[in-house]
Amino acid sequence: MTLTPFTPAPRAFVPGAPLPGPRPLVAPAPPLPTQADISREIAARSAAAERDRAAGAPVPAHPARDYTPYRSSTPRHPQRPPVEIDHLADPEAVELTGPAFGVTDVTDLDADLTRQHPGEPLGERITVTGRVLDRTGRPVRGQLVEIWQANASGRYAHQRDQHPAPLDPNFTGVGRCLTDDQGRYTFTTIRPGAYPWRNHDNAWRPAHIHFSLFGTAFTQRLITQMYFPGDPLFPYDPILQSVTDPAARARLVAAYDHELSRPERTLGYRWDIVLDGPSATWTEEGH
Amino acid sequence: MPRATTDPAGTDRPTAAPEPDPAAAPDPAGTPAAPLPPTPSQTIGPFYGYALPFRGGEQIAPAGRPGTIVLHGRVRDGDGAPVPDALLEFWQAGPDGSLTGAPGSLRRDPVTGAVIGRHGLDFTGFGRVPTDADGRYVLHTLPATAPAGHPGAAPYLAVCVFARGLLHHLFTRVYFPEHAEAHAADPLLSRLPDDRARTLLAHPDGPDRYRFDVQLQQTADGTHEETVFLAFR
Numbered sequence A: 001m002t003l004t005p006f007t008p009a010p011r012a013f014v015p016g017a018p019l020p021g022p023r024p025l026v027a028p029a030p031p032l033p034t035q036a037d038i039s040r041e042i043a044a045r046s047a048a049a050e051r052d053r054a055a056g057a058p059v060p061a062h063p064a065r066d067y068t069p070y071r072s073s074t075p076r077h078p079q080r081p082p083v084e085i086d087h088l089a090d091p092e093a094v095e096l097t098g099p100a101f102g103v104t105d106v107t108d109l110d111a112d113l114t115r116q117h118p119g120e121p122l123g124e125r126i127t128v129t130g131r132v133l134d135r136t137g138r139p140v141r142g143q144l145v146e147i148w149q150a151n152a153s154g155r156y157a158h159q160r161d162q163h164p165a166p167l168d169p170n171f172t173g174v175g176r177c178l179t180d181d182q183g184r185y186t187f188t189t190i191r192p193g194a195y196p197w198r199n200h201d202n203a204w205r206p207a208h209i210h211f212s213l214f215g216t217a218f219t220q221r222l223i224t225q226m227y228f229p230g231d232p233l234f235p236y237d238p239i240l241q242s243v244t245d246p247a248a249r250a251r252l253v254a255a256y257d258h259e260l261s262r263p264e265r266t267l268g269y270r271w272d273i274v275l276d277g278p279s280a281t282w283t284e285e286g287h
Numbered sequence B: 001m002p003r004a005t006t007d008p009a010g011t012d013r014p015t016a017a018p019e020p021d022p023a024a025a026p027d028p029a030g031t032p033a034a035p036l037p038p039t040p041s042q043t044i045g046p047f048y049g050y051a052l053p054f055r056g057g058e059q060i061a062p063a064g065r066p067g068t069i070v071l072h073g074r075v076r077d078g079d080g081a082p083v084p085d086a087l088l089e090f091w092q093a094g095p096d097g098s099l100t101g102a103p104g105s106l107r108r109d110p111v112t113g114a115v116i117g118r119h120g121l122d123f124t125g126f127g128r129v130p131t132d133a134d135g136r137y138v139l140h141t142l143p144a145t146a147p148a149g150h151p152g153a154a155p156y157l158a159v160c161v162f163a164r165g166l167l168h169h170l171f172t173r174v175y176f177p178e179h180a181e182a183h184a185a186d187p188l189l190s191r192l193p194d195d196r197a198r199t200l201l202a203h204p205d206g207p208d209r210y211r212f213d214v215q216l217q218q219t220a221d222g223t224h225e226e227t228v229f230l231a232f233r
């Protein structure tokens, strides 16, 4: 499969010819690819992944770093394969352990993103909860979970977010908590809005919450995004579609859970997280 | 698990079988028959800056205190351009070789909720530094030590790199030139060709000061060698 990265057409320079006007201080931005261009590339990568699956190749659990429909990846992905470290062959690797966090690192208010300002934020109040497990099914206890997100209008409280949607003075969109003994985390927040970005023309991110997670080992470190069920933007989004296995992609989508909804207060979503990577406890137990 | 109901791009086909639900996984005390499928990574994106960096994140040990070293460098992309929105995390053994770390990297003020940072008594072993507009980072920490159970090992700092444009983080390591003898027996360095191993070595550039650059992708002209990145299994 060949994917042609977008390059602007070269402009001919004729020596001695008059310049076509004052030299622009900043080169004009090249025209963006269309959604049709990006969708075609997404379809090609999905078809290739499906062929690999049909041929019995192992299904990649994570996105390929050279997923070009996400244009920013082009100059930022390594070209060489990573060097593998086998935890059984190198049981002393520092990465099989990881940082610890505790009660001094969070406050009770951190997990409720609707109570960080004097007023109530705008939008649909939600509860997001789930369990953090390692691949053996063991809960990850007492570890740090961090989230950040756009407000209900799809705007981040970040000065580089130029989306002309309103900021909400009562919503920052940052939360933290520690997992409990069952590996459970819970946040109260606002359902974030979809937002435009400049990957291609008419590019919109489906609504999502960014999650950062620590396991018992540094190898299990994960930063990812949680999506909301039934979002019509899923097929258009090269970031979500970078996970080419449909079953793996489904693991990024929370489930609406009516049992979690609280009358007159919040709608409930459940999203469980499984951290990849070996840990020192695996070695001790002979995994 | 609910799926998208519309599929104009023809790429989001419904799954044939329902996803295994991690919540339905065996009792925490038990071990599942097969490893649970992991949650996929997604990029950190451009807007983590008001959420993840924290005050003192770059000072695993206090800047300027005798015994503290400075590690600094630049993150560059395949065009040789600085990466101004990368986030670097560091993890290392304690000065006594312990690998338990200690809580308190993001210690909070109970009155205002603000991060007041480490109290300076315990070594937490964890650092987090965003690159600046010029792609640079500076970390203050104690010299790398070997794990207590393996005192002859080559000491290193473990590094995790996140950035917009990176759909999945990258692991690498910083080794130090003082331990050249141990490097010969290091299970990673000893199986890398010299030009690759060099990318994992910090260069002294002043008293207690080292430079370590991260090259995300080899440049086309070959002037910047791609850093060795690691995958754990």
Ligand SMILES: [Fe+2]
Residues within 6 Å of the ligand: A150, A205, A208, A210, B045, B047
């Ligand atoms: Fe986002």
